[in-house]
Amino acid sequence: MIQKDYDREPGLPAAGRPSAFPRSAWVLSDGKAGDEAQCIGVAEALKLPYDLRRVEPRKPFAWFLPKGPIDPKERETVEGSPIAPPFPDLVIASGRRAAAYLKRVKQASRGRTFTVFLKDPRTGPEAADLIWVPEHDSLRGPNVLVSATSPHRFSAQKLKSLRTSPIPEIDALPAPRIAVLAGGNSRHHRFTGDDISRFAAGLEKWGETQSSGFMITASRRTPEPLVSALKTLANGGRHLFWDGHGTNPLPAYLAKADAIVATADSTNMIGEAAATGKPVHLFMPSGGHRKIDRFLATLADKGVIHPFPGPFTATTYEPIDATPWIAQEILRAYQAKQQEDATEARRGPERAQDRQDKANS
Template sequence: MPRDLPVVWGLLDDRPGHATQVQGIGDALPWPMIEKPLTFGWLSRLDNRILGASALGLSRVARAGLVPPWPDLLVTCGRRCLPVARWIKRQAGGRTRIVHVMRPSISTDIDLLVLPYHDRQLTNEEVEVIRVTGAPHRVNAARLAEGAQTFLPRFAHLPEPRIAVLVGGPAHHVRYRRDWARELGLRAVALAESLGGSLMVTTSRRTGSHAAAELAMTLKIPHVIWKPGDPEPNPYLGMLALADAVVVSVDSVSMVSEACATGKPVHVYGGDRLVGHKLKMLVTRLFKEGRIVALGDPFDHAPPPPLDAAGEVAAVIMDRAEQWFTQTTRVNAALSEAG
């Protein structure tokens, strides 16, 4: 490895679920990551095979933020970021290494493809692929410790065991019944009552005000509930950190992955309502790995180690570092500026 640290950029799609996966990998790397938030114009709707290696899909403001010195390592996620990543690699004379998360429509220029098991395998043998369970995320030991310290005062009065309840909402790949939120609430309450504990509940924007109100009406035991728009900071990380068990609705790959990152018993709601092939594959795998049980069933075994796709990806990148980064950042910068 060169003495100078490699320059690492993370391209952040304006879709939070994509950006979080990039940031999670950045958190797991030993080098600082420079975040490059991206916004897009109408050209980003074009097929990547048409856009090729270009920044045409970017807004003018986002394009202005992509200037030398070009990165040694570029981490991306999602369809819209990939043409931009390939364009950056061209500007850097091919020296930039691209780590891309999610199955691409075109794999040219990718050095390491992070492909979840719930996605289809890539047939292109020229691309190195690492398969992961779930999605990379930012829920790691350090952030959980910080969340526990920050939010303990808000939950210290709740009887133990404390159960975190992570509530999503209807999505195209889940067919919830009209009274789904009430059913989830009643089952979570029953779990807490069976253990003599309490609930820490957080909803999301997809939950909707009507469902959130129905859920809140079921909470007849000691609890704290947070909803988007509440004046207090979102205690999501604190709930995960302080929970003795987690209840999660299975409409979000990220949320289920983050629940399993705690290393605590995870009870899922909605596994029998899935219609999307990808999410079905993920939930089936998590059941087989012993990471989850259906809400209402006992979690009667020791949970597996925390799910850490971001750490797995970072470990592979570190293993490739000696081979990948043969130029110092200063030399890369000089060559990029000369080009």
């Protein structure tokens, strides 16, 4: 296991790319937006161009993944296959149904392609050359990277650039500006009528007592009653609500926020908020899970999260972003594999000569 050290942020080498830097990459997924965003965030941290490849296995093949075989109609030899060659130097994959395809790429490329899987592939550490999992997951191994938060696309540079760029509709909001990240129903959480009422009432109170300007986003999982309540709040003036049309303003909302309110149903969303260094006020809908509890406890210990509804907190902390570290570890492992392969190739003729000498003796 390779554990993220938050006292050290190595980043990528500043003075050019090493000779063993990958020159081509795929992002491989089964279409889930959150999984793709994590993979793209890592590729961007590597400053590496990539092709986005999506697998779409049919039933019954999809039922048996990740352990079962890939859909024969998506094998690398079939025209239009998402894993058709030429194979890249690096594949970054995520998503349960993509795991078997990643393994197939490794086989079909005769081991040349370096494979990375983000999150637990559910088939063990042998699923890829390198695996990343969040700290609250249980998978461990010598090729497993572990960090408290997930990789994402909101780099420190990107947030800094947006923070200093003029965005009139955001800049006109009263301070403190608060980004409101509303998730929705998930495997472990449900927004009941009481939850929606508590959440909306908490925002209304802050709007009155703090004279806050809210920058509100909802997700595709956000239940309609909650969307309606948030729209009503925004229509009262002094607030923004993104309706899902046009360019997603979330990066700008995070960059410009003095504080953040987020719902506890998405560890990815909370991890993105933690990259800002701004206080994250957390709303707990009904439900929960012990893995999420462990994740939240880690962030609470680091001073990231605070309860919502509750007192407004302006306390900041050192931003938490594992993405550069994950990219660095991928590069380090890739270079080690390149060196190992080169050494093996040099030893090939020597071994052939040894076999010949033995045959002649």
